[in-house]
Amino acid sequence: MDNRINEIRRQIRALRVSMLEAEAIMREQIKRDEDCAFVAGDILKMRVVMSRLVEERSVLGDNEPILVCFASRRPRAQKPVVMPLVNRRPVFGEQRAR
Known part of the structure; x- marks a missing residue:
């Protein structure tokens, strides 16, 4: 029984890797605006x-x-560049003379 469990676990690992590779192929096909029905059926x-x-x-x-x-x-996404905020007062127009 342990041999059967080990065999199933090995098959599941291999199947996961295959599914991830197929999903990557499908994403590339979608980016190129190609038909991905065959790969989707396989998944x-x-x-x-x-x-x-x-x-x-x-x-x-x-x-x-x-x-x-x-x-x-x-590839890993690059971290966005964060610009420091500058303290500025909003200018609403000229000050009125009283």
Whole structure:
């Protein structure tokens, strides 16, 4: 039974990585305004397989989280430059002479 749980956990890890790669491909296709129906269909199929694996895993009694370490393909966003505020008084017009 432990072998089956380990096999399921390995399949889930691999499936997660595949899903992330497919999502990245789909995002690139969307950026280029291309048809991404094929990749989206594949992602939906992967989700069905994932749900079945998770269900089987929980039936076997494994409830520990599965950690997946994968490299991000996106570059990190740069921190925005914050300009210091300058204390200025608003000018509403010339002062009236009394």
